[in-house]
Amino acid sequence: LTVRPAWGFVSPALIAVAVFFLVPVIAALALSFTDFDIYGVADRDNVRFIGVDNYRRLFETPVFWTALANTTFFVVVGAPLSIAVSLGAALLVNAQLARLRGVFRTALFAPVVTTVVAVAVIWRYIFHTRYGFLNHALGWLGIDPVDWLGDPRWAMPAMIVFAVWKNFGTNMIIFLAGLQSIPGDLYEAARIDGAHRTQQFRFVTLPALAPTMLLVTILTMVGYFQLFAEPYVMTRGGPAQSTTSVLYFMFEEGFKWWNLGFASAVAFVLFAIMLAGTVLQLALARRWSRP
């Protein structure tokens, strides 16, 4: 009896989810089994139902594997680095001895709220082979200039440096909230037991942060898999497609070349990969958190 009015209350939200989320997702899935393209826009008769051909062709496309390798490299190297930097920054800002904590918190969070297009221009100059600050600084250490954005081997590391700088602030704030919720008497007890600083970090801070860490890891991994804006504004996927990510590849197929059927297939493959990654992380977290 109480169920029916409840449906009435949630139905506006359900209808919105169905219309703006479910229907487009189902339509995209259907689209991924066709060769819908610019000719299909002209005349629906030009659309062929091709079954799993898009997926088969996708796995035969070398650029897709390049893009997947680039994205994986970005996630595997970039995400842990980003989490480590975020945690480090959070610990520094949270330290009892730190002064002007408000100022530092704001300064370290600032890159997150800046526009990626605007800071990309600045970073392009920092990475510039002949005039860039980075190579200038490396020169003091006696290191030869690196062609950051022009050398296919260095473009992705440069992208990781840029992305970590741009994004670590968000995770820092989440870690900060986690750190502040750790009761002070735990540290007190640890000190009485004779634990020094690194032991306190290892046996008090890290275990207490575990739920936060899980959340941050999943969010960062999902976010880093969706690498797009950085190569789009910095390198346009180049040089020699070394910064083409899966999402960038999908964008080019879909919105530059208008191969919407093929692009939908890319989207579903990326979704499957991210889902698998998240499930794996959850499973690992469950195993580790078991007493």
Next chain:
Amino acid sequence: MMRVPAVAALAALCACNDPGTTTLQFWAMGREGELVPQLIAEFERDHPGIRVDVQQLPWTSAHEKLLTAFVGDATPDLAQLGNTWLPELATLGALAPLDAQVAASPIVRPADYFAGIWETNEVNGTLYGVPWYVDTRLLFYRRDLLAEAGFAAPPDSWPRWLDAMRAIKTRVGADRYAILLPLDEFEQLLALGLQSGEPLLRDGGRRGNFRSAGFRSALAFYIGIFAEQLAPVATQTQVSNPWDELGRGYFSFFLHGPWSIEEFSRRLPASQQTTWATAPLPGPTGPGASIAGGSSLVVFRRSPRAREAWTLIEYLSRPEVQRRFYALTNNLPPRRTSWEDPRFAHDEHVQAFRDQLERVRRTPPVPEWERIATEMRLVSERAARRVSPATSAAERSAIVDAAAAEIDARADQILEKRRWILARQGAR
């Protein structure tokens, strides 16, 4: 203060209901869209029954907006269209044929237009647009550095050009170069590839023709420049400001379009203004062809105001209006008559373009062209990164042949849908 635009908007709305007035929707891109209203004022004075509503689209999203407008049944009456996009929209059936209007027009006379530019508006023998302004690529070079290397005049053929580049490279040493060919742009290789006159696609645009002797020799020339380190292995984003770099002598040759004239005039100091010049593009054996680029004016098939839209196109095609358009935007006019003006005759930088425009060639008129050109760029970029002075002649020619075959394979794959559609149309 806020009420003034609202009142103006209301007035514009009311104009639609006024039985005597027709309002044309005109979409124009970038700077043209910003400045063309200055020409429209006079048109509206001469044609009291027609109002023109100019919508400015940014170039980066214009292509997407045109396609969504077509799908959403919201196309304007007329628009400016980059002439490489024209085959695509014509294939969609979005554009109205203009053959009858041109045949009856006292103003738009095809013979007065540069032939290569006019052709870009024809798809399968039907005319879908009228050229508005032209754009092509040619040589910008450092006159003083070329003279120091022993060349009094700019090169007019590939062998002389190569000699000049080698002489410059010998003088400037390892840290500087003879030419800039940004690896993230396809226009440079495309211009060279069009020069032989052999078509880039064969069988009526069904398959790639990049293994033809003509394209392969262009690719070999292009790759050779990188192999001899006459050009830096660099992208546009790395050089970031090619105009200043030409001024600094980082390179002495630069293939670019007409808008670079303004950039050089503005960016280089007064003392350097006599050091740079323009020259037509050298070809395999003598002055060569270049790309027929630019924008056209098109009428949309769904427009109920096609007659009024054509009146506006005729007005914008008048030589004196084209000259004023040049004064406003620096866009070069597509008609020979429009060039008969002291303003062009006394400008040596622009004269090279006048010369080049008699030798421009269209790219293949298929909707897939831009994608094929992008694949051509990706494959040639990879090849350019594989060669060095240590690469032997045999290895180099193997790399060139493999790259040409690879471009053909990719073009054939992209054109699969087109082959299917043409076969089906043939069967009907």
